[in-house]
Amino acid sequence: KEFLNQYGYISHTRSGNHDVPTAIRNFQEYFGLPASGKLDDSTIRLMKKPRCGMPDPTGESRKRRYVTRSKWYKTELTYYVQPGLDLPAEQQKEIFAKALQYWADVSKLSFRSVESPSEADIKISFGTYSHNGTNGERICPYPFRGAGGVLAHAYYPRDGRAHFDEDETYTHDTKYGVNLLWVATHEFGHSLGLDHTNVRGAIMYPFYTGYVPDMKLHSDDIAGIQYLYGSNDGTDAGGGGQTPAPPSDCDDRLASSCQPYVEAGYCDAYPSNMKYWCEKSCSKCSILLEAFHRLFTKMLHLALFLPFLVNFVTCEDDQTIALKFLGHYGYISSSRSGNHDVATAIRGFQKFYGLPVNGELDEATVSLMKKPRCGMADPVEDGRRVRRYATNGEWRKNHLTYFVQHGYDLPNDQQTVIFGQAFKFWADVSGLSFSEVMDANSADIKISFGRYSHGGTAVERTCPYPFDGAGGTLAHAYYPSDGRAHFDEDETFTHDTSSGTNLLWVATHEFGHSLGLAHSNVRGAIMYPYYTGYVPNMQLHSDDIARIQYLYGEYKAILLHCLEILLSFSFKTGPNTGGGGGVQTPIPSLAPTTPTPTDSGTCSDRMGCKPYVDADYCRIYPDNMKYWCPKSCFNCKL
Numbered sequence: 001k002e003f004l005n006q007y008g009y010i011s012h013t014r015s016g017n018h019d020v021p022t023a024i025r026n027f028q029e030y031f032g033l034p035a036s037g038k039l040d041d042s043t044i045r046l047m048k049k050p051r052c053g054m055p056d057p058t059g060e061s062r063k064r065r066y067v068t069r070s071k072w073y074k075t076e077l078t079y080y081v082q083p084g085l086d087l088p089a090e091q092q093k094e095i096f097a098k099a100l101q102y103w104a105d106v107s108k109l110s111f112r113s114v115e116s117p118s119e120a121d122i123k124i125s126f127g128t129y130s131h132n133g134t135n136g137e138r139i140c141p142y143p144f145r146g147a148g149g150v151l152a153h154a155y156y157p158r159d160g161r162a163h164f165d166e167d168e169t170y171t172h173d174t175k176y177g178v179n180l181l182w183v184a185t186h187e188f189g190h191s192l193g194l195d196h197t198n199v200r201g202a203i204m205y206p207f208y209t210g211y212v213p214d215m216k217l218h219s220d221d222i223a224g225i226q227y228l229y230g231s232n233d234g235t236d237a238g239g240g241g242q243t244p245a246p247p248s249d250c251d252d253r254l255a256s257s258c259q260p261y262v263e264a265g266y267c268d269a270y271p272s273n274m275k276y277w278c279e280k281s282c283s284k285c286s287i288l289l290e291a292f293h294r295l296f297t298k299m300l301h302l303a304l305f306l307p308f309l310v311n312f313v314t315c316e317d318d319q320t321i322a323l324k325f326l327g328h329y330g331y332i333s334s335s336r337s338g339n340h341d342v343a344t345a346i347r348g349f350q351k352f353y354g355l356p357v358n359g360e361l362d363e364a365t366v367s368l369m370k371k372p373r374c375g376m377a378d379p380v381e382d383g384r385r386v387r388r389y390a391t392n393g394e395w396r397k398n399h400l401t402y403f404v405q406h407g408y409d410l411p412n413d414q415q416t417v418i419f420g421q422a423f424k425f426w427a428d429v430s431g432l433s434f435s436e437v438m439d440a441n442s443a444d445i446k447i448s449f450g451r452y453s454h455g456g457t458a459v460e461r462t463c464p465y466p467f468d469g470a471g472g473t474l475a476h477a478y479y480p481s482d483g484r485a486h487f488d489e490d491e492t493f494t495h496d497t498s499s500g501t502n503l504l505w506v507a508t509h510e511f512g513h514s515l516g517l518a519h520s521n522v523r524g525a526i527m528y529p530y531y532t533g534y535v536p537n538m539q540l541h542s543d544d545i546a547r548i549q550y551l552y553g554e555y556k557a558i559l560l561h562c563l564e565i566l567l568s569f570s571f572k573t574g575p576n577t578g579g580g581g582g583v584q585t586p587i588p589s590l591a592p593t594t595p596t597p598t599d600s601g602t603c604s605d606r607m608g609c610k611p612y613v614d615a616d617y618c619r620i621y622p623d624n625m626k627y628w629c630p631k632s633c634f635n636c637k638l
Contacts, residue, residue, distance in 0.1 A: 003047050007206075008055030030198050050151050050178070050208040055196075070157040071193040071228045072121070075108045080117045082134045084126030086170040087180065095172060096124055099184035102203075103192060106222045107229040121158070122191050124184075126166040129453045129466065133161055145452065146468045147324045151178060151208060154187040162187045167466075169323050171211075176323045176342055179211040194224050210319075322346070322361050325369045329529075330377030352378055352521050372501070373530040374509055375465060375476030378519045393480040394516040394551045400444040401437045405457045407449030409493040410503065418495060419447060422507035425526075425538075426515060429545045431553035444483050445514050447507075451489040460484060474531055475506050477513040485510050494534075502534040517547050522615065542611050550621055603636035605629045 001020060004010045009023035021037035028035045033042055081096055083089040093113065100111040117123050117134040125133040130143045144150055144165040154162040164170070164183065171177030182203070189204050196206045202218035267282035323342065326332045331345035343359035350357045355364050404419055406412045416436070423434040437443050440457040448456040453466045467473055467488040477485040487493070487506065494500035505526070512527050520527040525541040609629035612618075618625045618633035625633045 006055070032198065032200075046207065050148055051206045072157045075229060076110050076112070077121045078112050078114045078119060079122040079124060080114055080120035080134065082117070082123075082125040084164060084166055084170060086168075086177075087172060091172060092180070095181050096184055099181055099188050102185050102217055103188060103225055105232070106217060107225045107231060109192070109225075109229050120160070122160045122162060122188070124162045124164070126164045128166045131163060131166075133163055137161060146466055148321065148468070152183050152187050154190040156190060157193050160191060162191055169327065173211075173213075175211045176319055178208065182210075182212065182215060183208065185215070185217075189221065189225070192225065193228050194221075197221075197224070319361060322366065322369060328375075328377070330379075349378075354521065354523075368530070371530050372471050372474055374506075374513075374519070375467075375473035376513050376519065376529070378529060395444070395480045398431050398552060399433045399435070401435055401442060402445040402447060403437055403440040403443035403457065405440070405446075405448040407487060407489055407493060409491075409500075410495060414495060415503070418504050419507055422504055422511050425508050425540055426511060426548055429540060430548045430551075432515070432548075444481070445485060445511070446483055447485045447487075449487045449489040454486060454489075456484055456486055474501060475510050477510040479513060480516050483514060485514050496534075496536075498534045501531065505533075505535065505538060506531065508538070508540075512544065512548070515548065516551050517544075520544070520547070542608075543615060546612055546617065546621075546624075550624055603631050605631050609633070 001010065004020065004023040004027065007027075009026050010019050024039065024043065025035045025037040027033075027047075028037075028043055031046060033046070034040070079096070079100065081093050083092045087095070097111070097113065104110055111122075114120050117137075123134045123137065125131075125137070127133060127140070128144055129146070130139065132139045140161070140163060142153055144163075144167065147165075147167045147169070150165060151168055152162070152164040162184075164180075164187070169177040170180040170183075172180055185203050194204050197204045197220055199205060199218060199220040200209070202220040203215075204221055204224065262278065262281045267278070323332075326342070326345040326349065329349075331348050332342070346361065346365065347357050347359040349355075349369075350359075350365060353368060355368070356362070402419070402423065404416055406415050410418070420434075420436065427433050440446050440460075446457045446460065448454075448460070450456060450463070451467055452469070453462065455462045463484070463486060465476055467486075467490065470488075470490045470492070473488060474491055475485070475487040485507075487503075487510070492500035493503040493506070495503055508526050517527050519529045520543050522528060522541060522543040523532075525543040526538075527544055527547065606628050609625075609632040612625065612629065613632050618629070622633075630636045
């Protein structure tokens with residue numbers, strides 16, 4: 001419903017659900033999908049693709065930001081560029097100039113760059129979420145929503161603002177990322193007065209179709225711009241900018257293209273359109289001059305062709321998703337450039353998660369990238385940890401405090417219990433302890449919920465890592481000793497049910513980061529990056545336990561267990577001294593030190609070592625493993 005509202009299929013003044021099936025049918029009809037009025041797979045899949053943020057045409061009217069059926073009343077236009085961050089500024093200016101030149105080459109328009117936004121007709125800028133454009137602009141009322149989804153939007157004449165989402169990864173001459181030339185050419189079409197078209201091969205098609213080498217305008221784009229501004233001399237765009245006279249005899253105006261449409265049944269399905277374009281092939285040779293002019297004008301404004309032949313299948317959105325994913329989760333450094341890192345980064349991801357290492361975006365790789373997960377980066381291949389703030393961080397104390405700013409999905413008391421239980425998982429296997437405080441200022445770990453560009457608790461600054469709506473990133477937490485733990489309010493957090501997102505699992509995982517743990521590639525571990533769903537009677541994996549004990553000491557319950565064993569022995573009664581009763585043998589004192597082998601000459605492990613040996617802990621944590629697993633790791637040579 002939000003999509004249908006945003007793109008003009010449901011009026012913002014309407015309420016209730018009675019409009020939704022009709023709106024879905026209109027969307028399906030416009031994009032050539034089966035018009036069922038239901039949210040089938042093909043409809044949802046198309047709605048989720050990256051696209052322009054401008055509304056689609058509905059009925060006979062066009063949805064505009066400010067003006068209706070507008071155009072510039074001059075043909076010499078100026079533009080100003082406030083560059084983004086992805087590409088060199090000079091390269092961006094060349095790309096924007098080329099995008100405008102596409103429209104100039106087929107119309108009477110010309111464009112000139114200026115150095116001040118106050119002098120410009122078209123103002124080009126980049127921004128994220130709630131953005132304002134160039135320095136002289138007011139805040140834009142149409143915020144972006146992070147990578148994917150809306151790529152850019154532009155205002156119709158004579159406003160002239162063109163905004164590009166800085167969270168996208170804009171690229172040039174490569175299939176990776178989002179091709180800036182394609183998006184810019186599309187948005188400048190809006191800046192000049194063009195609406196969206198449902199012709200899939202056209203630049204003004206709303207959904208991003210990916211990088212196209214030697215990109216050209218479609219005849220539909222050319223006819224639209226020439227309808228508004230006329231054509232250059234010698235330009236032939238299906239009429240050269242002039243309304244052609246009707247043919248003297250009965251003939252097709254798309255002689256090379258009519259047969260496929262006839263075979264597809266469009267003569268009966270679209271009689272008016274086909275009467276004009278394919279009157280001979282459809283046997284409709286009775287067109288009147290007045291009807292001809294009226295229909296031609298309408299066809300130029302809406303579309304030259306119907307989208308029934310071009311089934312444009314592309315995996316560009318998968319490649320775009322992968323590039324953003326690899327950058328966000330630490331496989332590609334944000335300081336790198338070029339395509340040489342991508343295959344290596346994909347291989348690093350595949351290796352970490354135990355997938356076939358081929359450096360290609362195969363189905364298994366893309367499928368895993370799209371699953372809901374933690375927002376923290378994965379360990380890079382050389383073993384270093386990619387941290388928000390600290391490297392190899394840990395708290396320099398064993399008692400930590402936490403503050404909870406509750407979310408909306410569950411009762412506050414229940415959330416408090418869940419967070420307490422999540423901390424207890426870590427406390428039960430380490431030297432750590434936790435207590436809740438009522439003041440965020442005094443808390444070591446600050447827990448809060450937010451959405452998109454969020455701030456956390458009242459005492460926190462804005463988080464530079466925005467959420468992305470439901471699905472995708474569920475939460476993230478900062479390493480010691482920052483202590484912020486943020487949960488995405490757009491998720492549906494639940495407890496003791498397989499529906500929604502289990503808050504206990506996510507909280508236990510994020511608090512692992514809060515304590516200094518990085519991600520693990522052990523699939524049963526809590527610190528595995530991907531959400532694995534509700535698990536009744538959830539417990540920490542041995543991998544989680546070994547990691548937290550490495551940072552904060554051995555399992556403190558060992559000492560308690562030893563004490564329980566000692567207390568379980570019956571008190572021994574000494575010789576009767578005649579005074580009745582007996583003399584009890586004192587319980588030996590329990591020293592809080594690391595236990596030593598009872599037989600120093602025996603080579604044996606002190607725990608079940610195989611999972612840790614298999615996970616290469618002998619090499620990663622030699623000092624710890626020397627004590628716990630001397631036989632399995634070193635055959636007791638150390």
